[in-house]
Amino acid sequence: MGPDPAGGPVSRQKSWNADPEPLLRVGPGFRLDTVDPDGTPGFAGRKIDGLEALASGASRLAALQERLWAAATAGDQRRVLLVLQAMDTAGKGGIVSHVVGAVDPNGVHYAGFTAPTAEEREHDFLWRVERQLPDAGQLGVFDRSHYEDVLIQRVRGLAEPTEIERRYGAIVDFEDRLVEQGTTVVKVMLHISKDEQRERLGDRLDRPDKHWKFNPADIDERLRWDEYQEAYQVAFDRTSTEQAPWYVVPANRKWYARLAVQQLLLRALEDMHLSWPAADFDVAEQRQRLAAS
Template structure:
């Protein structure tokens, strides 16, 4: 592998630590990366191959009795690029090893249960990379902004989510939480593109403008989420997303880091390799 082209590790520079302020965050920046887009795309492809190898190792571990898994949680406003991450980053690994779940407006059945019910049902199986396109964090974001439950109810959820995630981590799931941040100007351009291209009309929803108008309230909700739930065991990474190539590269690196920290190895055979060679040879 070529030498590391990052000026600063994305794992450090994108992590939402104490004192992180969304209001001074620049969604058009490329923190830690001073090379250009082409270099970024090339780096992403290289790291993607490494990611695919490690994902296969995790899958092999799961097939061999291991219980560990990785969970990528994606949050972001409309047009922030969650779909692009799914397609271009998650799409680099073997789809057999991916458990994907998308959390839209809850169904009646889901509403009849605790908000973590649908989340628990969608957790990755052992050996899998789970990907949440939106997540339990909707229950402290849109739910808070739209006043869908009283403040004391959503207010209690931060601690509850932290406890839930601690339980997951304890059970062997590495959690990578990514908030994609797009600027209001770039969001406008992306929405306009959806209106201008017939192949993108289906992606546009007039309700998107209502959410857009509430950006200050969403920013407060995101800030509170980051303040309360960027924990040591499951920190948030806030990724500037005006440059799609940067966001995709950054998420590739964040995922790869999580996989590397697992210290994965190919499972040892549970049979006698030499004896099996002889048996096979005789067939």
Template sequence: MSKKDQTPDRLDVTLAGVRGHKGAKKTPFDGDPRSLWRVNQYPSPFTLEDAPTRKKVAFKGKKDDGEDALAERAEMLADLQELMWAHVVSASEVDQREVAKAIAARVPRRTPQEKARREELFSPAVEEALGKLARGPRVLLVLQGMDAAGKGGVVKQVVTSMDPMGVEVVGFGKPTAEENREHYLERVIRKLPRPGHVGVFDRSHYEDVLVPTITGSESAEELERRTEAIVLFERELVRLGFVVIKVMLHVSQEEQLDRLVSRLDREEKHWKYDPSDADARAEFSRFQEIYAHLLEATDADHAPWHVIGADRKWYSRLAVQELLIAAFSDLKLRWPAADYDVEKERKRLLKS
């Protein structure tokens, strides 16, 4: 699907006033982060065996270099997040309309065929909930991966460099009895970030396809319907102003084993281990096949999948950070102009 999508020219932010902006075009990676880890660069059908787990793709430095870059670029990420919030609360109506139109242009306008398909795949409650969402730019980072792939570490070291008041981290586990009576997308919509905010799904709406596929609780036809529904759902999010970044943290079976065993070796990590982790390892190859199929089926230029090698934790965190920086830099934002006389206010303050 993504190979057929056409994306408008990417947008560039006006970086004056953002820490590190003079080196903004000099990403630590040799190449554009938007394409370095994309699923669509691999032959079809995609298989995770083709994607490296330990290779430092496009990064020539060592671990210390990567950790230094992670710390240095964190300031820039924080400022870009603040810039998005400033745009939402203070930008002129003209600027807000321009940004909204540019984001929405990343997906085709809704056709009668899409509308009819949505009526089949969505429920009235889902359509109503989508219709109530406020419009405006916000970033949604979707994190998926096997147990111990490092999703929590990305949240702790990358996401927390931003203002916590502007970040909403949620995860989707087993649905409750009440949620099972709803359309599966309803609980997802309730957790979406508001305009100006960054949302992180540490496990996401993709669980509603992955888990039933493994357990066999849904038919193949229903799983195909859910996969198609996700594609249409993410299109609508982009129309509403969402910038969607989807990351599969790709850990090797050997590295995963080391990390899980280390949880048993350390008393303070016992809480992170679950006996079901061993059961999942027995299905490792099957999980990989299911992930590969789902990633390729739902990859699109407006909601791309990036498969990042996660055997080196510092590398995967740096890569996700650069994806976030690139996403903010594509929003064509600028600091809102003051609607008061700056010099007059300066004099008033100095006299106070």
């Protein structure tokens, strides 16, 4: 056997000078407007070091998820759910392809949430989300999520204020239940600046191969930037719990955002202390059967 890529924590690597988890975590008194979108909390290296760390973290992430999957085959109910929220162009897609993409497709459950369908609107807002939870052993990814129901729905007045109020509590109860049943919930807001978004939307407009990613509605949302920041602040205040905390990840530097989310996932998996399940058969006996076959 070669060196075990699931071996030691990446955060011990050079370039990280502190575990980013507590630095990015939304705790009491957190203010979104004090976070620098250009920052690289915990990481002292440059972009080239970041890309190197990302590549080595990729095989570790895949190796740890394989252990989680193996554990599930032996009855372990644990799983991880990554919830991604952000303003348009902040890089959710890049997290999915460059971070989650390292994991075996078999071990990933991806779910993207757009405007609810007619059928979905007939149910409680958590109905469509429940149906997309990861199985035991999997890494689930919500590309947007039930938080849209307290973000865009709040900013655009798509639900009554009393209903929005109710939802914060419903979300906390829902996530508590997930955690109790063995899900590690990692909630990430990718935080870019308004200027950076202008650059990125401009790039989508300049490149014909990016036009399909652009929607004029993106600019409508941009015009409500401050309202969205406030809606995020309220969501953090109401739903960042000990069991299922929010992380705000500076995302003007794509490489840092990817590395930081990878690190949060690695930490979630490391904290599970996963080991290979023991054989539930007699190895010597099966060797004999194999030799005779």
